Amino acid sequence: MRTPDMFISGIGVHLPETVSVDWAVADGLYHRLDADLHGWTGVAVAGDLPAPEMALHAAQEAVKRSGVDPTDINLLLYADSWHQGPDGWQPQYYLQRHLVGGEALAVEIKHGCSGMFSSLELASSYLRADPDRKAALLVMADNFGTPLMDRWRPGPGFVVGDAAAALVVTKEPGFAQLLSVCTATVPEAEEMHRAGEPLFPPGATVGRTVDFTARSVAFRTNALRRGGTQALFKVQQQTMAVAQRCLDEAGIGLAEVTRVAFMNSSREIVEQRGTGALGLPFELSTWDFGRTVGHLGASDQLVSFDHLLDTGQLRPGDHVLMAGMGPGVTLACAVVKVLRIP
Amino acid sequence: MSDTAPRLVDFVRENLLPAGSTVELDEQTPLLETGILDSLKTAILLNYIRDELGVFVSPVLIDAKNFANVASVAAMVDGLLVEA
Numbered sequence: 001m002r003t004p005d006m007f008i009s010g011i012g013v014h015l016p017e018t019v020s021v022d023w024a025v026a027d028g029l030y031h032r033l034d035a036d037l038h039g040w041t042g043v044a045v046a047g048d049l050p051a052p053e054m055a056l057h058a059a060q061e062a063v064k065r066s067g068v069d070p071t072d073i074n075l076l077l078y079a080d081s082w083h084q085g086p087d088g089w090q091p092q093y094y095l096q097r098h099l100v101g102g103e104a105l106a107v108e109i110k111h112g113c114s115g116m117f118s119s120l121e122l123a124s125s126y127l128r129a130d131p132d133r134k135a136a137l138l139v140m141a142d143n144f145g146t147p148l149m150d151r152w153r154p155g156p157g158f159v160v161g162d163a164a165a166a167l168v169v170t171k172e173p174g175f176a177q178l179l180s181v182c183t184a185t186v187p188e189a190e191e192m193h194r195a196g197e198p199l200f201p202p203g204a205t206v207g208r209t210v211d212f213t214a215r216s217v218a219f220r221t222n223a224l225r226r227g228g229t230q231a232l233f234k235v236q237q238q239t240m241a242v243a244q245r246c247l248d249e250a251g252i253g254l255a256e257v258t259r260v261a262f263m264n265s266s267r268e269i270v271e272q273r274g275t276g277a278l279g280l281p282f283e284l285s286t287w288d289f290g291r292t293v294g295h296l297g298a299s300d301q302l303v304s305f306d307h308l309l310d311t312g313q314l315r316p317g318d319h320v321l322m323a324g325m326g327p328g329v330t331l332a333c334a335v336v337k338v339l340r341i342p
Numbered sequence: 343m344s345d346t347a348p349r350l351v352d353f354v355r356e357n358l359l360p361a362g363s364t365v366e367l368d369e370q371t372p373l374l375e376t377g378i379l380d381s382l383k384t385a386i387l388l389n390y391i392r393d394e395l396g397v398f399v400s401p402v403l404i405d406a407k408n409f410a411n412v413a414s415v416a417a418m419v420d421g422l423l424v425e426a
Contacts, residue, residue, distance in 0.1 A: 220377065220380070223377070224376075224377050227375060228372070228374040228375040228376070228377065229374055229377045229378075229379060229380050230374050230406055232379070232380035232381045232384075233374055233379050233380065233381070233384050233404075233406070233409065235381040236381040236382075236384040236385050236388075236404070237384070237401055237404040237405070238401075239381070239385075240388075240401040240404070241401035241402075244400075244401055268382070269382065272382060272385045272386050272389060273381060273382055273385040276385065276389040277385045277388060277389065279392065279398060
């Protein structure tokens with residue numbers, strides 16, 4: 001989706017203090033072998049701060065930096081992966097009450113770790129649909145420090161951290177331009193994030209801890225029984241195809257990509273499936289930062305983008321390629337051009 | 343005669359077979375039906391083809407036919423080398 005008429009006017013991040021991997025290893029929560037193999041050094045931990053509270057902090061910062069009046073926000077999208085609060089209630093209402101008021105359409109986006117990208121696509125379409133619409137607030141937040149989630153062993157090769165991130169997207173020029181955003185799904189791999197478990201009753205309702213490693217093993221076993229790993233093969237093909245399409249729609253080539261913010265993953269995943277697959281140097285990735293905070297649900301790419309801006313690693317004219325993956329299996333990318341440093 | 347196929351067989355055998363695999367790999371061994379190629383290993387193979395064999399494989403060529411076995415991968419790579 002070409003989106004050069006969409007701008008980022010404000011960005012906000014709430015990133016809690018980190019806990020070191022060395023501490024987790026010493027405490028028996030994480031294996032030294034995994035730490036050495038995957039390269040994580042720390043994880044952001046929010047303690048008992050609710051995800052919607054982190055989301056509010058990030059959103060307030062983004063709105064303040066954008067200069068947009070909160071009541072001029074026409075759309076609020078709240079993307080998350082994990083439980084946010086009491087069942088039967090949704091977290092976007094918390095931000096309506098405390099920040100944007102009741103005029104905006106406010107919706108929770110349950111799109112896993114690719115929720116930021118789908119929010120960008122939906123917001124762009126929503127803003128374009130009516131000339132009077134001015135701004136959208138996109139928020140991502142998760143606190144994984146609950147029962148039923150082992151943040152040190154949620155799945156193969158990754159650890160999860162807590163964070164919130166927010167963007168104000170406007171039709172008026174901001175500090176960055178959203179050139180393109182693309183999403184594709186490999187439906188053949190739909191069972192990858194649930195294999196081996198019943199659809200009903202849902203795991204959380206019967207106290208089942210999330211174990212993506214066991215699901216991944218079950219998926220592979222089932223795939224081989226049914227004829228092979230074609231679905232997993234296609235996931236990588238689509239990873240590359242979506243990135244190529246996003247760059248084409250942004251009108252830039254690989255040589256014009258300044259930095260790459262992938263989903264926070266192990267070094268091997270970022271190096272082989274990310275920068276390597278695209279033919280980009282690993283040094284352009286944000287892995288050095290991502291390894292210190294863990295996989296932050298849908299917030300990874302924005303937290304890394306904010307880090308690059310805050311630490312002087314971007315200049316006007318730079319292009320940032322963001323890429324992620326979520327259940328579905330969903331592959332997504334966005335290209336952002338920095339116009340000025342906020 | 344091209345040495346692409348034997349080089350690929352060596353690479354797949356040394357780098358992509360699961361630990362403890364009993365697969366007797368040759369040029370005709372199915373790569374998908376045996377589970378040798380998943381998402382990560384597909385990426386590793388493509389990166390090897392680009393860095394060591396000198397051709398970039400476009401996403402439109404990454405399909406089950408071209409990656410059925412080492413022989414079909416080698417044929418695709420040799421075709422791209424001729425075009426280059």
